[in-house]
Amino acid sequence: MSRTTNESEDGMLYKDQIDSPLMDESNGGSGNGGIVLKKGPWTSAEDTILVEYVNRHGEGNWNAVQKHSGLFRCGKSCRLRWANHLRPNLKKGAFTPDEERLIVELHAKMGNKWARMAAHLPGRTDNEIKNYWNTRIKRRQRAGLPLYPPEVCLQAFQESQQGQSSGGINGADRVQHDSMPANSFEIPDVVFDSLKGNNCVLPYVPELPDISPGGMLMKGLGSSPYCGFMSPTMHRQKRLRESTALFSTSGGSFKNGFPQFDQFQNDTCDKIARTVGFPFPHDPDPTIPLSFGVIQGSHSLSNGNSSASKPTTGAVKPELPSLQYPEIDLGSWSTSPPPPLLESVDAFIQSPPPVGTFESDCTSPRNSGLLDALLHEAKTLSSANNHSSEKSSNSSSVTPGDVAESSNLNICETEWEEYRDPISPLGHSATSMFNECTPISASGSSLDEPPPAETFTGCNVESELVDQAWTPDTERETALQLDYTRPDAILASEWFGNSMHESIASLLGDDLAAECKHLASGSPTSNQGCPWNTMLPVCQISAQHP
DNA sequence: AACGAATCCAACCGCATTTGA
DNA sequence: CTCAAATGCGGTTGGATTCGT
Incomplete structure (x- = not known):
């Protein structure tokens, strides 16, 4: 991320800087009880302060961070920074194919419940997943590709039918999915896990960007x-x-x-x-591990070499x-x-x-x-x-x-x-x-x-x-x-x-x-x-x- | 090389929910 | 019970980077 120009060398923000018009204009500082809170990208010094503070006091009580640590960040910002970048066991880098597949599955199951999806992806944040998915949507929209691979479709469909057969039809008592602790559809995760093994049954259907008139x-x-x-x-x-x-x-x-x-x-x-x-x-x-089209065209690929906008197979070339x-x-x-x-x-x-x-x-x-x-x-x-x-x-x-x-x-x-x-x-x-x-x-x-x-x-x-x-x-x-x-x-x-x-x-x-x-x-x-x-x-x- | 478009991603914002006084 | 603060979450933004021409 970029570095703002109104920071000291170590990234700390001093009182005189905080009050400076430069800081207010460029960094969007906001008042908080007379203290101007910094906005914008975090500096490494701020990260250090936050990490030390959390290590000492634990997570939570984020508003106290600003009060006690000297950080001029609102609690929200601290929490976000910690959750998305500083907390331990965060997995950085591109999503693995497995993770991508899981995201697709989870999204088919949960919708835009990024936080809940993140709970299924250790080391990943909701923001990461959200960004990935939004990017994926755009990419596949552009390519004219469907969002979900057929395997996921089938799985969701089957599970839906399972839900019906097991009371789904008169499932008025079905709990709304958001209230479900982990599985919004009362479907064990093993069902989705089993999907991974279904590729032997399901035809692999790479999601070719069918831009031909017929495809359209x-x-x-x-x-x-x-x-x-x-x-x-x-x-x-x-x-x-x-x-x-x-x-x-x-x-x-x-x-x-x-x-x-x-x-x-x-x-x-x-x-x-x-x-x-x-x-x-x-x-x-x-x-062969289940290979969704999303993976093929993904921006974060198994080999990590492919570009987001570059189709990785000849099959996805439009002219094909x-x-x-x-x-x-x-x-x-x-x-x-x-x-x-x-x-x-x-x-x-x-x-x-x-x-x-x-x-x-x-x-x-x-x-x-x-x-x-x-x-x-x-x-x-x-x-x-x-x-x-x-x-x-x-x-x-x-x-x-x-x-x-x-x-x-x-x-x-x-x-x-x-x-x-x-x-x-x-x-x-x-x-x-x-x-x-x-x-x-x-x-x-x-x-x-x-x-x-x-x-x-x-x-x-x-x-x-x-x-x-x-x-x-x-x-x-x-x-x-x-x-x-x-x-x-x-x-x-x-x-x-x-x-x-x-x-x-x-x-x-x-x-x-x-x-x-x-x-x-x-x-x-x-x-x-x-x-x-x-x-x-x-x-x-x-x-x-x- | 230059330029614009596309992409990525960190961070912000607003709203909803939870918590506690 | 009420209300405010804290927290969580999802949507959106904007700057940096990459890509394509």
Whole structure:
């Protein structure tokens, strides 16, 4: 830090200096009972005085420091200085990869509870963590990267479901997380610790800075509808009420919808894997420590050599994934406003939108990028087809599967409302979960080269899920996990609005296949070119942990 | 080499909570 | 019980440094 010019050689501040106008102007000294307290950077002499004082008298009673030590610093400043720089066992230097990973996990769990996060990081201060996180946010915003790695998303999601299954649904008695001593969600830390070992199961998905139009689109997919979907501002009572009602009344609905989607998902995943040929960027080696994208692009890296602003891998170079959605006629999206990037999500995270319905959330300017695009596309398609109007406006044309999916969405909606506690960090994290998970496929979908089959862990796992013996429990669980990430389900929901519904219904109907086939530009699959297909690996990730 | 932008980080500020008289 | 002081916490600022052109 800089040294102020109005200090004596040893950094001490003498009375005559304190009273000098120079000190007041440049150092911002403030009055305190006639004594001008110094502000600004601490000097080594001041540090010494403070350390000696604390060693002698112990921490606390910070206001007495100024009185008894000769330091012209307010108690607050002394405490801060001690806590952030002088206290023993402080760990200096860049965060280690483990620490970074833990920060991400903790933030997903706690939100901006820096002090509590610091308690999990021995030797680290809340200020350090806060600065790191803020830097991380900026960096990843700029890069168009999601805040949370999918592993963390999945973990938070699973834990949320655990919380529900263990009374979370009627968890009115759940203590507000801030009052929790160490774990805000009544989730043992071992759960997060276990995450470290999950990399053998979870596909490693480096968070590629997908800045291609398709990537942007998927960022929008990840942020726009889901931000609204995940609005954390819904009141808990309402959430609980709706959760209970919906779970009690429509429990069987999604049962019908799930296999359909499962099939859809599985097929699409597999086809994407083979036809789109993106190199699904997971780390096949479970022995390799979990490597989050944040680490890769982090400013404080394991080797300590990389710069904050320098991507450390070729994968994060913007030009690499420039054509990740060859099947998608990106031009058709260009007529819509640019999809929102991560900024929208981050803004959402940092300042949740006003309480409102899904619709209001989803149609808010901040989050509407993708939905606008989808709506525009849907309407364009509807108008382009002669029969679309009758078809889309006719509710009887909705197939049972559609009904099931719609009901399914209700369940999903209810599920997620559980997580939209405005004060719950999971509300944040859950929002980011979508944001995080969505680009998985986006980042992973690239051109021509078919990836090795073994790299498609998500798809493989998904296939296993489909192949395995079906049970109501597994179906339900999987459905609950999957459908939150289903844009078609979202689009079919009531919050999406009737007009939207009509338009989208045409997409989800026969036109969907036709248009997707068209978009796929020669792809034999009917839905491969559909933008939301790129999201499917998200579901796979969720489905990997029934 | 110069300049501006980006980044980092220490410190401040304001508010909320806790504590104690 | 009330109130003021102390403390804790999170957000923000601003200067120094680094990076890119």
